[in-house]
Ligand code: HEM
């Protein structure tokens with residue numbers, strides 16, 4: 001009896017180890033998810049790297065792509081946030097600048113962070129930006145408004161079935177945490 | 193049980209091994225006896241069914257008419273969230289653990305669960321967990337209201353109750369993990385000599401596989417809710433987009449737990465039904481081996497289908513297709529099971545006592561839930577069904593006439609063995625018919641309102657849905673009231689009022705539990721029993737199964 005009981009207790013501890021391992025696995029799913037998304041680009045996140053303007057030479061004049069801009073303010077903030085034009089047409093390889101405008105309509109200073117996303121998912125890794133207000137968080141004085149240019153280029157390797165790309169920005173209020181920006185050049189990771 | 197071996201030492205830790213139960217409240221607090229703990233689990237589970245049931249009545253009363261009647265939308269959402277958490281983690285899961293505690297040792301011929309102390313802790317964590325969870329109802333900001341799936345960022349808006357929600361989930365997780373470890377160790381180490389794995393009662397098989405699912409997935413849920421906690425209070429950004437995280441990632445992690453979880457809620461039910469149907473058809477279970485393999489394949493597949501809950505988040509086409517087809521694949525082993533149950537009844541000499549009635553209703557009504565599941569598995573149409581009452585109808589068909597009916601059937605089937613007294617068959621049948629009709633009245637119309645576009649988790653709705661909702665509400669109240677017949681019937685047994693039960697109880701019942709007297713003595717199988725095919729319900733001559 002007591003021999004089988006000792007075996008039972010040992011068996012119990014072994015299962016306990018599996019529990020601990022699975023708890024760890026739950027956390028590992030985070031980086032794993034991020035890695036999969038980065039390799040495949042399926043969640044529409046951008047690579048976060050600042051594109052090198054000099055490296056872009058070839059313009060594919062045979063294709064014309066519609067790029068649409070969507071602007072959202074998170075969490076019911078009353079801020080004004082819009083793109084100067086709602087869409088434009090570009091050739092792949094053509095460096096383009098679009099102005100965005102945001103005004104802090106609140107009576108207090110805020111720090112805002114924009115998070116970009118691209119749809120369809122398979123266009124995400126072909127959208128390169130050389131300049132973007134989303135690279136850093138943006139401080140706004142009470143009532144202050146700012147024009148913010150975005151310089152981007154679609155690389156000519158954009159899949160042939162894509163004729164419309166949507167670039168969306170959501171502004172989050174990060175006044176309280178005011179952490180370094182998400183999409184810092186060269187810095188990647190889901191945890192800041 | 194005065195027993196000849198009463199004097200050997202206590203080194204193996206079963207302190208109360210050799211005498212009867214202690215007296216008074218301390219018996220229940222300190223008990224390590226599997227039968228006491230089984231009873232405690234079941235009483236706890238039925239109390240939670242009652243609490244969760246009251247919450248569902250608040251929901252149904254509010255939905256009697258469009259517009260707002262009784263509660264404000266915030267409280268309504270607290271009710272939908274808490275109803276689900278209480279029913280799943282407080283009702284169905286502890287009820288099955290209670291059944292496992294009572295029956296697994298008796299079915300495998302062991303004197304107790306393998307780790308009796310752990311068993312005691314596992315149970316006594318639960319009242320604390322649910323005190324934490326239910327106390328959130330009285331806090332600033334109220335109970336969690338973002339749905340039982342706890343999606344961020346919504347759930348992060350919960351008020352002061354938020355950390356209580358997280359710790360309650362942790363405690364429930366620890367409790368079910370201890371229960372699961374106990375089942376695995378008992379089933380794998382303490383089987384009577386001669387009971388090979390493929391001669392083990394099917395209830396033990398389904399519970400063994402459930403236990404592995406619990407051990408593999410509850411820690412993942414614990415991890416996910418811990419990340420929610422640190423996102424809210426410690427500035428991490430696992431799921432916060434402004435910090436570089438991704439809220440959709442929570443959904444992936446949650447459903448990686450969540451889909452196996454729905455099988456945790458149904459596999460033990462499969463075991464119960466596979467025990468009851470042969471007993472009342474007076475035939476061995478058809479296709480025993482295929483039942484075991486089907487259960488194992490369902491468990492395996494349950495790990496690769498999770499994103500069928502997320503068809504609308506914007507997955508790539510390949511993902512939609514993969515999760516659509518893998519989900520449909522689950523219907524194959526499930527179909528094998530339903531086929532086997534029906535084949536067991538085929539040409540059996542059936543009688544229709546209450547446990548059998550509930551088991552047959554299970555087969556029919558669970559299958560309806562399986563079919564609506566198949567409809568939901570079709571990714572392109574799920575875009576229409578998702579987050580509507582059609583989904584609500586689906587999971588209530590698999591959970592109420594599925595999991596809950598099997599629990600009720602199990603209690604009717606085994607309570608004569610537990611108490612030594614027969615329940616009232618008349619009131620059992622009344623309870624059955626009221627429940628079987630009311631459950632359909634409640635949930636069938638929800639298929640229609642869902643297809644027509646009524647959203648779940650919203651207290652108001654378009655006027656066109658009034659009729660369906662009123663039918664549903666009437667059904668819900670009838671169902672709730674009918675359960676008091678059951679409670680009364682069971683209390684009557686526990687008070688030992690009624691006809692005395694025989695040892696065999698049911699003519700066609702097979703298994704070691706029927707070889708001990710009714711009521712089962714406080715200690716059973718101190719010496720391992722002898723087993724053979726006849727006792728275990730396998731065909732005893734010719735080729736085995
Ligand atoms: C043939 C078997 C099954 C299939 C194909 C299936 C399929 C599905 C699908 C596709 C959904 C997602 C619907 C949506 O949100 O749009 C779903 C939801 C659900 N299913 Fe099933 N299911 C099956 C069996 C079960 C079983 C056995 C249970 C539990 C005992 C269950 C419980 C649930 C629950 C609780 C939800 C809703 C979760 C939520 O969003 O709150 N299902 N099912």
Ligand SMILES: [Cu+2]
Pocket residue numbers: 450451454497498500501
């Ligand atoms: Cu599922």
